[in-house]
Amino acid sequence: xxxxxxxxxxxxxxxxxxxxxxxxxxxxxxxxxxxxxxxxxxxxxxxxxxxxxxxxxxxxxxxxxxxxxxxxxxxxxxxxxxxxxxxxxxxxxxxxxxxxxxxxxxxxxxxxxxxxxxxxxxxxxxxxxxxxxxxxxxxxxxxxxxxxxxx
Ligand code: DQA
Numbered sequence: 001x002x003x004x005x006x007x008x009x010x011x012x013x014x015x016x017x018x019x020x021x022x023x024x025x026x027x028x029x030x031x032x033x034x035x036x037x038x039x040x041x042x043x044x045x046x047x048x049x050x051x052x053x054x055x056x057x058x059x060x061x062x063x064x065x066x067x068x069x070x071x072x073x074x075x076x077x078x079x080x081x082x083x084x085x086x087x088x089x090x091x092x093x094x095x096x097x098x099x100x101x102x103x104x105x106x107x108x109x110x111x112x113x114x115x116x117x118x119x120x121x122x123x124x125x126x127x128x129x130x131x132x133x134x135x136x137x138x139x140x141x142x143x144x145x146x147x148x149x150x151x
Pocket of ligand 1: 010011012074076077078079102104
């Protein structure tokens with residue numbers, strides 16, 4: 001059985017009430033539940049975590065690496081700023097997929113830059129909670145060797 005850690009960054013604990021015009025009405029618990037259903041169907045052992053702290057997100061990535069798990073990551077604002085997170089993904093040697101609820105390229109210019117995209121296998125952005133499902137599917141394919149790795 002493959003293992004995937006879904007890691008969520010700052011302010012995603014506020015989903016449901018946070019800027020619903022951008023992020024929708026689903027809570028992080030709703031997203032977790034639908035992801036767990038999908039993971040069960042695909043025979044994936046899923047760990048789902050959220051933190052508001054950059055260093056803790058780095059630790060989560062390291063723990064995924066130590067567990068031999070793939071990483072599905074919505075790093076939220078740290079996507080655009082965190083070299084520490086980029087180094088963690090690279091250093092832990094994890095296969096990672098970057099995801100976003102919103103289409104970051106249709107938003108402010110500072111969201112067009114991702115510090116972690118170069119060390120991720122791919123990026124999925126703009127499909128709301130479905131970004132998590134698409135990301136899980138893509139990562140599972142990669143981990144099972146069913147998709148060519150771009151790197
Ligand atoms: C986000 C996009 C980021 O730019 C933002 O800082 C977030 C959420 C998304 O899922 O659309 O917190 O990662």
